[in-house]
Amino acid sequence: MxxxxxxxxxxxxxxxxxxxxxxxxxxxxxxxxxxxxxxxxxxxxxxxxxxxxxxxxxxxxxxxxxxxxxxxxxxxxxxxxxxxxxxxxxxxxxxxxxxxxxxGPPARAIELMASKTRAKELMDAAGVPLLAPVDPAAATADDLPLLLKAAAGGGGRGMRIVRELSELPGELTAAGAEALSAFGDGEVFAEPYVERGRHVEVQVMADGHDGVWALGTRDCSLQRRHQKVIEEAPAPGLSDELRERLHEAAVAAARAVGYRGAGTVEFLVAADGRPYFLEMNTRLQVEHPVTEAVFGLDLVALQLRIAEGEPLPAAAPPEPSGHAVEARLYAEDPARDWQPQTGALLSFDVPEEPGLRLDTGYTGGDTIGVHYDPMLAKVIAHAPSRNKAVRLLARALERARIHGPVTNRELLVHSLRHPDFLAARLDTGFYDRHLAALTPAPDETSVRQAATAAAVVEAARNATLDAGGFMRFGAWRNLPSQPQLRRYRSEPDGREYEITYRPTRDGLTVGTEGVRVVSADRIRATLDIDGVTRVFHVAVRDGRAYVDSPSGAYTFTALPRFTDPAGRTEPGSLLAPMPGTVVRLADGLAAGATVEAGQPLIWLEAMKMEHRVLAPASGTLTALHAAPGLQVEVGALLAVVTESADSAEEHA
Missing domain, CATH: 3.40.50.20 (Rossmann fold)
Structure with a gap:
């Protein structure tokens, strides 16, 4: 034992x-x-x-x-x-x-499935349906689009979609370099890219006594950069015939390699309903909680039981019940090319409600560093139906209080409420099509109301209490006084807001149209907005105000009353958007080189993801401070591009 x-x-x-x-x-x-x-x-x-x-x-x-x-x-x-x-x-x-x-599974099973190319050969022999590989050297326009994949790894590393034959050599080189960096193996293979395919997988559990369970299906189609964002079980909208076919293929895959323990067999389901084997993950999956919720199991406990030599508890798994949805909460900014975020996680509170589960490695007060994946937590909802589970999860995320770095929380809420998701119209291109709609700029009126709440709470924090315990916002006079002014910058969009307020015998009045202060204390402001009372929770930390409101969450940086004209960034400066390591430069990049607007110049690796720094305009690279292997902090100067006269005229 x-x-x-x-x-x-x-x-x-x-x-x-x-x-x-x-x-x-x-x-x-x-x-x-x-x-x-x-x-x-x-x-x-x-x-x-x-x-x-x-x-x-x-x-x-x-x-x-x-x-x-x-x-x-x-x-x-x-x-x-x-x-x-x-x-x-x-x-x-x-x-x-x-x-x-x-x-975990036997080393031999891991070895057999470690290379996706070898795994496909095994699955073909076992009768598991799969996509035939394409030889990149012999590929023609008829083979397009192609998906390039690293043979030795997953998680989106080394994956590229090729839609133009002329791009194939360069993408092969880039995919191989990324695979070598991530997995120590630069082998890359190509297969047909299935447009609007669904990513559906089957959880398997196998013991050493010839027992193999197929624990239903999961849909993991909502992905960014080939990495999963929202998962659910069971996969909605599959016919009973297709589910049975997937279960049989998954069991066949497990038996083909003498599998033991928890594993996942992943499939791509084309728009016409045909499934194709992708890979077998010889480990526990990130999304395993949705299967646990639906089947009422603890998969880790089963892993330990099997490792101790015990058989599965029964010949067949328990009957599934209800529906479960999981959202991965990342410290990243989806509106800015999914840039990972770092820094102090000041507050991290997710509601505790029946049907909700939180799996996390962080608490409020922890620091999000630069070395590892930016996932903060997984929030899982389980309910009798898919609609109820989705609604429960969206509302829980909406009510969560997360103060510190930017997260993808708003994206998750909008995704769960998108008409295509609600109707289970799912495929791996969901974010390619809908990202702009899912990351809208905050409503100007709502942001100003949140900034007003921040100003009111700041005033309350600076107020004194009189003998009766009532708040005094400075000395009240029987003559009109000049309004007080507070300035805020909304993060991360950088818009600035000036909020005015004035102490009166009845409390505070604010200059924001349609807003009346009902009450305020050091953590909360209750505002009457056009006849509707709304409560705003405000946390002030390190010069920032974090506002949680019925219309969303907002972050503000408190600004001085008067702006400082110093410290402006030189035009054309390329700054590091995040802490990370420079992994490569564009071919031939050196001071004096001519560059085109939008041209990738520098590649940064941060938190297991690769990010490109683009030329802001066409012109000449007049300074280059980056080199492969250089570690940089956010805001570090990487290069300077001096815009050409022709480009400047076009933007004039």
């Missing part, structure tokens, strides 16, 4: 595995990098072992250090979680060679 378990991972998944361990009476061991020394998964573990360094390659990807940590802490088993070493056959073998229990 397992008595002490080391989780070879971090963040949310480590915390989630620890939760099951506590319920089963198993001691827990965490590993952590220097960047994670104060992380939640470290705080929740019974024992923790430091992995010196911050970069994944020096810490969580060092299987030798993880095995040594397990032995030093007295653990008798290792759970890999997902990501990092979870699908590394060599690591699985090293764990077992050290005399430890490996909570």
């Amino acid at each position: 397992i008595t002490s378990l080391l989780v070879a991972n971090r963040g949310e998944i480590a915390c989630r595995i620890f939760r099951t361990c506590r319920a089963l009476g198993i001691a827990t061991v965490a590993v952590y990098s220097d960047a994670d020394a104060g992380a939640l998964h470290v705080r929740e573990a019974d024992t923790a072992v430091r992995l010196p360094g911050a970069a994944p390659a020096d810490t969580y990807l060092r299987g030798d250090l993880v095995v040594a940590a397990a032995l030093a802490a007295g653990a008798d088993a290792v759970h890999p979680g997902y990501g990092f070493l979870s699908e590394n056959a060599g690591f699985a073998a090293a764990v077992r060679d050290a005399g430890l229990v490996w909570v």
Whole structure:
């Protein structure tokens, strides 16, 4: 029996595995990098072992250090979680060679499925439907569009869609370079790209006694950069015949490699309903909670049971019930090319309601760093029907209070309420088509009302209490006084607002049209807006005001009463949009080079994603401060482009 378990991972998944361990009476061991020394998964573990360094390659990807940590802490088993070493056959073998229990599939099964090209050959032999690969060297226009994929990894790394034959060589080079950087293997293959396909997967659970469960379907079609954002179970709108076919194919895939434990077989379902095998993930999936909710199971507990040599509890899984939807909450800005965000997470509160579940690796007061994936949490809703689950999840996200870096919370709410999503018209191009509509600029009137609430609460924070306990906003006079002024900049769009207010014998009056102050204290303002009373919650931290209101959440930076003309950025400056590492420059890029507006010049890698820095205008590169391998902070000057006279005239 397992008595002490080391989780070879971090963040949310480590915390989630620890939760099951506590319920089963198993001691827990965490590993952590220097960047994670104060992380939640470290705080929740019974024992923790430091992995010196911050970069994944020096810490969580060092299987030798993880095995040594397990032995030093007295653990008798290792759970890999997902990501990092979870699908590394060599690591699985090293764990077992050290005399430890490996909570995962056999190393041989991992090895067989590790290469997508080899996996497809196996699945073809097992009768699993799949897309035939395309030889890039022999590809013609008739083969387009093509999808390039890294053979050794997933998560969207090394994936490219090619729609023009002339772009194929360059995209192959770029995909191979990204795959080599991410997985240590630059092999890339091509297959037909299915337009408007659905990403549907089947959760499997297999024991060592010839038992294999197919635990329903999940739809994971809503993706950004080939990474999942919203998932649900069961996948809506599939016929019983197609579900049965997917279940049979998933079981066949598991049996073909002698699988043990939790795994996921992923399919692409074309618009005509034909399914094609994509890959098998030989680990627990990020989206496993929706399956747990629908089947009433703890998949981690089943993993531990199977690792201890026990069979599955029954020949067939329990009957599913209801519908579950999961949203991944990321520290990123969808409106700005999904840029990851970093910094202090000042507040993080998600409502606790029946049917809701929160899986997270963060609490308020933690810091979001630059080294790892920007996912903050997963919020899961389970209800008797899909409509009820979607409504519950959207409202929970809307009511959450998240203060600090920009997140994708508003995108998630808008996605869950989009007509296509509500009607289950799902495919992997959802965000390509709808991103602009899902990330609208905030309504000007609503932002001004929120800024007014911030000003009123700021005034209340500076007020004094009289002998009767009533708030005094300065000395009231029987003569008209000049209104007080507060200035705010809305983040991240940068719009500025001037809010005026005046103390009166009855409290505060504000200069915002249609708004009357009903009451205010140091954390809340109640405003009457055109006859409707609304409550605004305001948190003031480090020069910023975070306003949660019925119309949304807003962040403001308090500005001085008068602007400072100094410190303007030189025109044409290319600044780092986030902390990260310069991974490459455009071919031949050097000072004096001629560039075109929109041309990618510099590639930054941050939080497991690659971002391009584009030329702001056509002209000449007059300064270059970036070089491959350079680590930069947000706002660092990377280069300067001097706009040509012709380009300047076009913009005049």
